[in-house]
Amino acid sequence: MGGLSKKSFLIKSLVNDPQYPALVVTGGNLLFKMDQLEPGTAETSKIAADGVLQANQKMGATFVGIGARDLAAGLAFLRQSQKPPAFTWLSLNLVDPASHQPLFTPILHRQAGGVKIAILALTDHTAFPNEPGEFQVVDWRSALPEALARIEKDVACVLLLSNYALSENMEIARKHSSIDLILQAGHAIGNMTPTVVNKTLIAQTEIRGKYLGVMDIDWNGHGKWSEGALSPQVGEKDQPASTYANRFIALKQSLVSDPEIEALVRQTQRSIDKLQHGQTR
């Protein structure tokens, strides 16, 4: 049995480090393979998505950024699991077409290691045709500036979960220096070694649950980033850089499984098999 149960065991061991209080961060495109469900597999895809969501919630995910593919089963599918504060779907620019108000939570506040973190998410507007529908995804250029202006004085650290491609995220980082971290989703480029653009650190993991990213941060306030050990600037009066140490852990078959998640995955798979057998009779 595969990745989710291994991921859960790994997360449970990683969150118990007293030196590094942890925040579990789930980027977008969690639930579905495609932007739209294929008619023949829609129901089985929804059962799998429900299992994936439940498993992630059990392993500590309390929020997820909405990627374009998470909308494949429509708004109602996401709304049924939107239960803040226990679990929150996040998107700043997924809005009601009439009121232009966000349909899900636009900004979430969390603390980790005493650091106040604002978490925002952007859904890739270029993935959707500009046609009337039950939702509208607006360009980040319209949605982001006002949201950042609202939070940047009250929080220590700003984390953006972005469904945009790297080139867009680099533009976001150059235009908005108040964003400290961008974790990408939606444009497969493998494990991306964290890269500093302006004052923002950008990172991403491989797709399909094959890897887990772990970033240990020694936070010295908004501004500069430096990789590795703490580097006080000897002889300078500047604030020292915040430092990070990142690693990607492969969810190999040889890792220990979490029995609770393994049972949940088996149950989900049985439900899928049952539906498929029923359809073929």
Place this chain on the structure above:
Amino acid sequence: MEKKHQPSRPLILPFLLMLPILVLLAGATANAAAFRLIYANDNLGELDGCG
């Protein structure tokens, strides 16, 4: 042959030279708040993905 005792002062000297650097590092560590991000993206509905 009788071995001569080496004077102990040269052994202490490197530590004394490193002390200001260690103090600066300790200061920076004391001011920094540590936290860990455990992150993943694009699970794509995968129940059984492995690396």
